[in-house]
Amino acid sequence: MGPGEDEQNATDHSTVYVHNPHLEKMKEDILYHFNLGTSTHDLPATFGDVKFVCVGGSPWRMKSFIEYIAAELALEDPKSEYPNICAGTDRYAMYKVGPVLSVSHGMGIPSISIMLHELIKLLHHAGCTDVTIIRIGTSGGIGLEPGTIVLTKQSVDANFLPKFEQVILGKTVVRSTDLDLGLAEELLQCSKDLSQFETVIGNTMCTMDFYEGQARLDGAFCSYSEKDKQEYLTKAYDAGVCNIEMESSVFAAMCKLSGLRAAVVCVTLLDRLKGDQLTSSHEVLHSYQQRPQILVGHFIKKLMCASAKN
Numbered sequence: 292m293g294p295g296e297d298e299q300n301a302t303d304h305s306t307v308y309v310h311n312p313h314l315e316k317m318k319e320d321i322l323y324h325f326n327l328g329t330s331t332h333d334l335p336a337t338f339g340d341v342k343f344v345c346v347g348g349s350p351w352r353m354k355s356f357i358e359y360i361a362a363e364l365a366l367e368d369p370k371s372e373y374p375n376i377c378a379g380t381d382r383y384a385m386y387k388v389g390p391v392l393s394v395s396h397g398m399g400i401p402s403i404s405i406m407l408h409e410l411i412k413l414l415h416h417a418g419c420t421d422v423t424i425i426r427i428g429t430s431g432g433i434g435l436e437p438g439t440i441v442l443t444k445q446s447v448d449a450n451f452l453p454k455f456e457q458v459i460l461g462k463t464v465v466r467s468t469d470l471d472l473g474l475a476e477e478l479l480q481c482s483k484d485l486s487q488f489e490t491v492i493g494n495t496m497c498t499m500d501f502y503e504g505q506a507r508l509d510g511a512f513c514s515y516s517e518k519d520k521q522e523y524l525t526k527a528y529d530a531g532v533c534n535i536e537m538e539s540s541v542f543a544a545m546c547k548l549s550g551l552r553a554a555v556v557c558v559t560l561l562d563r564l565k566g567d568q569l570t571s572s573h574e575v576l577h578s579y580q581q582r583p584q585i586l587v588g589h590f591i592k593k594l595m596c597a598s599a600k601n
């Protein structure tokens with residue numbers, strides 16, 4: 292059997308799947324980049340109640356997200372401090388309040404992929420069930436007013452195809468990048484409830500680079516013209532691409548394999564048809580970055596209130 296040939300997407304969302312027979316034979320599993328492990332930490336006691344996982348690039352933003360959620364859900368004294376569960380490593384930061392876990396993933400596919408391997412194993416070892424995972428992030432929009440939120444329908448590659456290619460043992464394994472459309476629609480409804488900002492559902496292009504990979508003219512290197520750039524971005528727009536970022540493809544692929552209900556919620560910081568540089572003020576960019584948090588905060592609150600009533 293070759294790499295990826297027996298691969299099956301999990302269809303049941305109740306448990307968190309790992310597809311690795313070697314794990315069962317290991318006496319201990321060290322989650323190196325989290326500075327956590329199955330022998331050194333009681334993962335079921337610490338994480339067993341997790342129902343919502345939010346991931347985003349910056350450690351600072353993921354700390355501010357947990358503070359926001361704690362206040363929003365009135366789960367704890369809003370003045371309490373939330374310690375970084377991954378203290379002892381500066382690779383990723385992790386915070387928890389009640390059933391909500393907030394984890395940073397850094398920039399780009401390799402960084403989020405390492406984090407997701409360890410996060411999926413952590414949720415699995417902890418025996419978590421019915422987990423929803425949401426990436427909250429930033430992006431460049433195509434033909435959208437800056438500050439618009441895009442809920443990803445499918446993550447597409449630089450040729451606008453809905454797939455993620457992973458090289459395993461020198462062979463290319465192709466994985467699907469579909470996300471949970473029902474979840475995206477629930478989030479769209481939350482945005483309508485809030486009525487604070489524009490939100491759309493559309494495709495997200497995931498690239499390997501911020502500059503040449505996203506057709507920018509302002510990198511250290513550029514061998515194409517403004518016309519070439521506009522032609523490429525217009526083709527992307529015609530293929531249903533609403534925004535561009537750098538993690539959604541592997542996020543969608545890995546969540547699908549492990550049976551996690553997943554969504555990508557990214558705010559657009561600029562319209563790439565009009566420019567490349569982020570010229571808005573720090574305050575404006577900061578307020579845009581809070582929008583995914585506000586939307587996801589409302590979603591979690593709505594679901595928790597509904598389950599408390601049942």
Ligand code: R2B
Nearest residue numbers: 348398399429536537538
């Ligand atoms: C969005 O923003 C980052 C680049 O500035 C990258 O992590 C992404 O996906």
Ligand code: URA
Nearest residue numbers: 429430431535536537
């Ligand atoms: N993040 C990206 O990856 N691209 C942008 O243009 C803005 C944020």
